[in-house]
Amino acid sequence: xxFNVLSIIDxxxxxxxxLWAWPKIELHRHLEGSIRLTTLIDVAREFDITLPSYDAEDxxxxxxxxxxxxxxSFAFLRKFDVLRKxxxxxxxxxxxxxxxxxxxxxxxxxxxxxxxxxxxxxxxxNRPYTEVITAVCTEARQAERDFGTRVRxxxxxxxHESVEIxxxxxxxxxxxxxxxxSLVGMDLAGQEVGFSALPFKSVFxxxxxxxxxxxxHAGEWDGPNNVREAVEVLNADRVGHGVRSVEDSRxxxxxxxxxxxxxxxxxxNMQSGVVSELSxxxxxxxxxLGVPTTINTDDPAISNISxxxxxxxxxxxxxxxxxxxxxxxxxxxxxxxxxxxxRAALVTEFRTALGMDDTLMRPPWKL
Numbered sequence: 001x002x003f004n005v006l007s008i009i010d011x012x013x014x015x016x017x018x019l020w021a022w023p024k025i026e027l028h029r030h031l032e033g034s035i036r037l038t039t040l041i042d043v044a045r046e047f048d049i050t051l052p053s054y055d056a057e058d059x060x061x062x063x064x065x066x067x068x069x070x071x072x073s074f075a076f077l078r079k080f081d082v083l084r085k086x087x088x089x090x091x092x093x094x095x096x097x098x099x100x101x102x103x104x105x106x107x108x109x110x111x112x113x114x115x116x117x118x119x120x121x122x123x124x125x126n127r128p129y130t131e132v133i134t135a136v137c138t139e140a141r142q143a144e145r146d147f148g149t150r151v152r153x154x155x156x157x158x159x160h161e162s163v164e165i166x167x168x169x170x171x172x173x174x175x176x177x178x179x180x181x182s183l184v185g186m187d188l189a190g191q192e193v194g195f196s197a198l199p200f201k202s203v204f205x206x207x208x209x210x211x212x213x214x215x216x217h218a219g220e221w222d223g224p225n226n227v228r229e230a231v232e233v234l235n236a237d238r239v240g241h242g243v244r245s246v247e248d249s250r251x252x253x254x255x256x257x258x259x260x261x262x263x264x265x266x267x268x269n270m271q272s273g274v275v276s277e278l279s280x281x282x283x284x285x286x287x288x289l290g291v292p293t294t295i296n297t298d299d300p301a302i303s304n305i306s307x308x309x310x311x312x313x314x315x316x317x318x319x320x321x322x323x324x325x326x327x328x329x330x331x332x333x334x335x336x337x338x339x340x341x342x343r344a345a346l347v348t349e350f351r352t353a354l355g356m357d358d359t360l361m362r363p364p365w366k367l
Contacts, residue, residue: 002069003270003278005309008317015315019325020308023110023353025332025346026296028215028240028263030156031116031136033299034100035083037063043086043095051082064304065271073221076272079302087124093132094139101143101151107306111346113337114140115154115187115215118169119161129172137181144182152182152337154215158190159197166203174210184337185213188234192222197229204234213237213337215263220274224248231258238263238335243274243282245291252289261335262291265298266313267305278317287324294332295325326354 009016037056040063044051053059060066063082069075087093097114104112116136118129125132133155140151155173157166166188173183186207188200197216204214216230220241227245230236231254242262245251255262264283269275275282286293295310297303314320314328333347350356 001067002065002071002075003267004067005267005303005305005313008278009309009312011309013312016308016312019311019315020108022108022311022326022329023350024108024307024311025294025329025336025350026104026109026112026114026307027238027294027332027336028265028296028298029100029104029112029114030299031097031100031114032080032083032087032120033302034103034114035063035086035096035301036099036103037301039095039099040083040086043088043092047088047092049085049088060304064302069271070273071271071276072273076268076302084120085124087121089125090127090131090135093121093125093135097136097139098143098146101140101149102147103300104307105147105149107308109149109307110349111150111152111333111336113152113154113185115156115185115189117156117158117189118172119157119165129169130175133172133176133181133183137176137183141182152184154185154187154337155183156187156189157200157203159188159195159200159217160191163199163203166200170203170207170210173207173212183212185215185237187215187217187240188230189217189240192218192220192226197226197234201233208235215240215337218242219244219251219262220269221272224251227251228254231255231260236260237337241265241269241274243269243286246282246285246289252291255291256289259292261331262286262293263296264293265296266310266318267303268298271303281318283314284318284320287320292331292335293328294335295328323356326356329354330356 052062063079118132122132144151214236215238216236217240218226218230224245224247227242238261240263333350
């Protein structure tokens, strides 16, 4: 039976309401995993897309992890089988983008880095990558104005797909209208097992040279060596998930020495079978080993969660203190993909808003 966050938290509780009121930062959220059930039904009816059900509650089992699912990467990724049918026009891509920002704003997220996969979004509508990227960029910028959540974007490519696709996506990023874009980073995602990051080295070197920050999914479905590869081969600034770093003390030393922050997604890790017992989630050890971490949702629509849920889960389910959870939010400010002056302003803003002083969290090697 798959993990259900509602078995641990109560959204009507005082602690949930208190953490909802905190200003928050999200660094690891996929646009493709942020689609509302009601939007799926609307789009299916408009474009005559066949669904297993047109009732939101009945549809849930096909696109969200439920109690009846097994906890495995296969079961988790299977939820995208239905979702992949829905990117059949740029208008839909714009709607999904706008609603993702609106949902973040409703969760009191003040700064968000939203990642999206141009190849996945372009495949169903046969549009060039540049048009897809521009559609996401322009809608995210408008939604930022309308809802008040600052948004920066990360383009994602998959390691189980070709290097040529990654090259073409990066070319499209560089061709996109920068006046309407807030693209700040590039991400390598996809199937870890059996797919090395090494073939993508030149693409990510080119991205870095173009001024993009680098984040890499690693140490999730495969072991700590993938984290080492992300850091040493792709020169990652952050690592998506990275929780299996705890299996190798040398990798822990590496991420500390290189000042690489891990984007941890507890519920996703449980539901996809990365972690079998909540009490054994590596975020606990990573915290006490002094590895900089942040707490994120990954695919909030797939997991039926909010960032507030994840923070409450870290407190009630993992036993992290409220100051440590605030420290994870502050870590996210320190490691946002922003120019130095904007990042410093974000840190000051959140330090003040969360009532944090200089002595509470940040290790000196990370200042």
